[in-house]
Amino acid sequence: MVDPSNQTAEDTLQEKSQEANGEEAELDENGESAVIEPNEPPKRVLVAESKKPFKPPDGLRVKDLPLSYRSNSQKEELIIEYAENFRRQYVHLYRDRKPLLLSPLNEAGVQKFVCLTVRPTLLPYKVLWDYDQAAVFVSDYLSFEKLPNPTEIPENLFSPTTVLSLQRGNCFDFSVLLCSLLLGSGYDAYVVCGYATKETTLMDQTRELCPLLNKSEQAKKEEREAEKKKYSVKPPKDLSSKYVRMMEERRVKKEQEEVARRKAEDEARIAELEKPPPDELDGLRVHCWVLVLHGKREVPENFFIEALTGQTYPTTHPNYQGIESLWNHKNHWVCMQMGANGCKDMSFDLGDCTKWEFMFPQTEQPQLLVPEQEGLEDLGEDDEEMLDEREIDLPPSYVNPIEISQKDFEKRCPKGMKTILYKKAKVEKYAEYLERGGMKPDGLVQKLFVYEDNEWAHCVSVKEWYKHRKDLLFERESDKTTGHVTEHFYPGRPSAIKDHSYLSMSPYSPETDRTMLFYENVRVDGLLKRVEKTLQLTEEYQKRPDRLYYRNVTFGRRAKTFAPSETKNSRPIEIIVEKYSRDPSVKADEDIAELIFHIGEERILVTYHRDENRIAPSYREFTKSGQTDDKTSEPILGPEHVTSFQVDHTAPQPKHLVLYETYLTLLKREEASIKTIRDIEEEIEQFLNLRAKEEGSPVLEVSHYDTEKNDEIKRQRRLLEKQEMEEKQRREEMELDYLAPFFAQIGSSSEGEKGGGTLTEPQARKMKEDALADLKQRLIDKANLIQARFEKETGLLEKKQQWYQEQQLLMTKAEEEEYLAYCSDAMFRIHILEQRLAAHKASAPQKYKKLEEKLMSDPRLAKYIAR
Secondary structure, three states: OOOHHHOOOHHHHHHHHHOOOOOOOOOOOOOOOEEOOOOOOOOOOOOOOOOOOOOOOOOOHHHOOHHHOOOHHHHHHHHHHHHHHHHHHHHHHHOOOOOOOOOOEEEOOOOOOOHHHOOOOOOHHHHHOOOOHHHHHHHHOEOOOOOOOOOOOEOOOOHHHHHHHHHOOOOHHHHHHHHHHHOOOEEEEEEEEEOOOOHOOOOOOOOOOOOOHHHHHHHHHHHHHHHHHOOOOOOOOOOOOHHHHHHHHHHHHHHHHHHHHHHHHHHHHHHHHOOOOOOOOOOOEEEEEEEOOOOOOHHOEEEEEEEOOEEEEOOOOOEEEEEEEEEEHHHHHHHEEOOOOOOOOOOOOOOOOOOOOOOOOOOOOOOEEEOOOHHHHHHHHHHHHHHHOOOOOOOOOOOOOOOOOOHHHOOOHHHEEEEEEOOOOOEEEEEOOOOOOOOOOOEEEEEEEOOOOOOOOOOOEEEEOOOEEEOOOOEEEEEEEOOOEEEEEEOOOOOOEEEEEOOOOOOOOOOOOOEEEOOOOOOOOOOOOOEEEEOEEEEEEOOOOOOEEEEEEEEEOOOOOOOOOOOOOOOEEEEEEEEEEEOOOOOOOOOEEEEEOOOOOEEEEEEEEEOOOOOOOEEEEEEOOEEEEOOOOOOOOOOHHHHEOOOOOOOOOOHHHHHHHHHHHHHHHHHHHHOOOOOOOOHHHHHHHOOOOOOOOOEOOOOOOOEEEEEEHHHHHHHHHHHHHHHHHHHHHHHHOOOOHHHHHOOOOHHHHHHHOOOOOHHHHHHHHHHHHHHHHHHHHHHHHHHHHHHHHHHHHHHEEEEHHHHHHHHHHHHHHHHHHHHHHHHHHHHHHHHHHHHHHHHHHHHHHHHHHHHHOOHHHHHHOOO
16 A cells, blocks of 8 residues: 555645536546536446456356346446546546455446445344354355455455355455344444455465364363352461462462463464465455444444454454455445554544545544635635535445345355364364254254364364254263263253263263263252262262262172073172261261261271361261071171270260160161162163163254244144145035036936935936036047147148248248247147147046046945946
C-alpha cells in the first residue's frame, strides 16, 4: 500500500468540491479525458473487459437463476456507474495501489456491486446466532478453493445462495456468507479485502496448535482450580522457621526460573526449526476475512474472524498484513492508513474520514468532521441543491433470502465429513447420523488425533465426541501409549456413572483394571468412585446414613476346578476394610473408625475414632473360635479370643457380655459386607455386558418430530397412509357400481338387490353376458381408435415423404430442416401409438378375465349363476 498521507484532508475536500461542480477532469484507462457534468445524467461507463471469457461454475445452470441474478435494475446500473466513477478517481489519485474490488461479475456473468452481494439473514437455528458457532459452521459447510491468482483480486464474486448450493468457494465467498449471517444476527460485521500470510491464504493450519487441545487444557485447569476452592481446608498453624522457608522459596524460585529458561530456549529452537521458508509474495497475497466491531451484541472489542477456519483473532494479529477496503450491505470504505506494521497500529473508527474514505455519504458511523475551508461557505442554494441531488443510497440486495434446510444443516460438512490438519494433530468432523463405511450410525461427530511428530505418523492419543447416543456417551479418550480409555457419560443412566476408565485390551471383561466415577447425590448408596483391579476392589462413598465412606476388598486366587459346577466360581474374599466418619453424638471410644475383616484368618479388627485429647485410638481384635453352642447354635467367644487396647486406663473395662454382643454384631456386619460385595461384582458384570451390547449395536435417539430419521414414526406413518389408501379404494368401489346400468335396464335397483330384491336366474345370466359383451365392445372400440390414429399418422408421414421426394431439389435449407423436424415428431407419435396398441392387446384378455371373475363372485349374481 502507498502512503496517502501526502494528500491532506484539505486537498481531498477541495477535490470533492471540484468534482461536485464538474470542474475536475480525469484520465481514463486509455488516457482520454473523462469529465462528469453535474447537470447531465450519468452515462453507462464500461469497465475493462475480463482477461478470460466468463464461465459459470460447474454444476450451475444460469437460466435457472432468478431474474435479479441475471440482470440489473435501473438503480443497480446507477450504482455501478457511481462505483466506476469512484474507481477512476481512486486510480488517478493513488496510482501505486492495487485496484479495488467494486463491481465483479456474479455467477450469471453480470456486474454486481459488492455491497449488494451481502444479504443479512437470520436463520432459524439458534446455534448460528453466536459469531463463534456461525463461523465454525461456515468453515465446515464449505470446501475451500484457492484464488486463481494469489496477488490479484478475483474477477467473480458469487452470491451467498449460490455458494451454499455449490458448497464450495474461495475466501471471498466464505467471508460474504459469514458476514451475511452475522449481520442478520445483529453484529456490526464487515467483509475485509486485504493481505495476509501464505499459510492464512492457503488455509494451511499445519503450523498452528489445534484449538481443541487449548480448550481441553483450559477446562482441566479450571477444574483443578474449582476443586482447590471447593475442598480447601484451613491450614494448621505454621511452626516452621521463616528463614528456612525463605531460603527454600528462593531455591524453588531459582529452579523454576531455570526450568522456564530452558523451556523458552527449547521452544525458540523448535520454532526456529519449524519456521516456514521465506515467501517471495509476502505482503502481496490477497485475502478476505471478516471484521466485527465492538458495540452491538455486547461485543467488548474489535476482532477478526477467519472465515476459512472459523477462528477469531485480535486485530493486531501478524497473520493479517494490510487492508485495502471493507464493506457491508450499507456502505464501502477504503483504507487510507499505512500498512507498514500490518493491522497492528490500524484504527477502525470508520467515521474518521482521514483514515477511512467512504463511498456513500449515508453512514451510521459517527463522522469526524473536517474544518471548514475557504470558499465552501460561499456556496449558493443552487450548489447545495446540486450536492443533494448527487447523493445516492444503496438499493436492497439482489440476493434471495439465505435458506439452509434442516437436512443440510445437520449434514454440516461436504459429503458428511471433513478432515483438518494441525500441528501434531488431526481433526475429523462428521455429520450427525452419518453412516460411515456402510456401518450403522454410532453418533460420532468429531475425532481428534494427537501425534508426537509433525508428519502425523505416530499417534499418541485419540479423543472422540458423540451426540444423540441413547447410552448417553458423549466423549471417549484413548491414550495409545498406556492403553487407557476413558468414557464420559451425561447424567441419566440407571447406574449414575459419570466416567469409565479401562484398558483397551480388555474393555468389557470383568476383574480387570478399571475406574468408575459416579455423579454426586444420585445413587441411593452414595457411591462416588469405584476402582477395580484383578485382586482388589476399592469404593468411596458420601453422605451415607451409616457414615461409611471407604471400602477396600482384597480377593484371593480362584481354586482350580476341573468338574463342571452349577454355582458361580467367585473369587474368594480375603480381607474387607471399611472406614467410617466421626459421629459427634457417640463417644470416640465407642464410635467405630475402621473395620477389618480377615476372612481367611478368621479375625476381626475394630479401630475406634481418636479422641481430640489423645494421640492414639482404642482398638479390639476378635478371633473366631470356630465353636458353637449346642443349644442356641450361636458362636462361642472366650476371654482368650478378645484382645483390647483402651486409651483411657481410668475408664472401666467392658464386661464380657458387652464384648460378646459386639462380637455377634460384627459377625452380622461381616455377612452383610460379603453379600454387598457379591452384589457389587454382579452389578459390575451386568454393566460391562450392557456396555458391550451398546457398543456392538449403538442406538441413537431421534426426535419424534423428525419423521425422516425416526424409523418407528416412519413405519407408523406408512401404515396409516396404506390404511387410508385402502379405505379410499374401498369407498370408491362402493360408490362405483358397475352393474347399476344393467339393473336399470330391467327396471330394478342394485341397492334393492343387495337388500334381497327379486332377480331371476335368466335375468342374472343375461346381465353377466351383457356386462362381458359391453366390456368386449369397449375394448374393441379402443383398439380401433388407436389403430385409426396410427393409420392416420402413417398416411400423413407417407404423403410428407412423397412431397419431399418431389420437392427435394427445390427446397431451401430452412424447409429441409422443417421437414426433418416434422418427420422426427411424426415417428415419435407413431412409435407411441404402436406401444399403446401393443399394451392394449396384452391387457385386454386380463381385463376380460378379471371382470368375469368379479361377476362370478358378486353376491347379487353368484347365487343364480352358480346353480
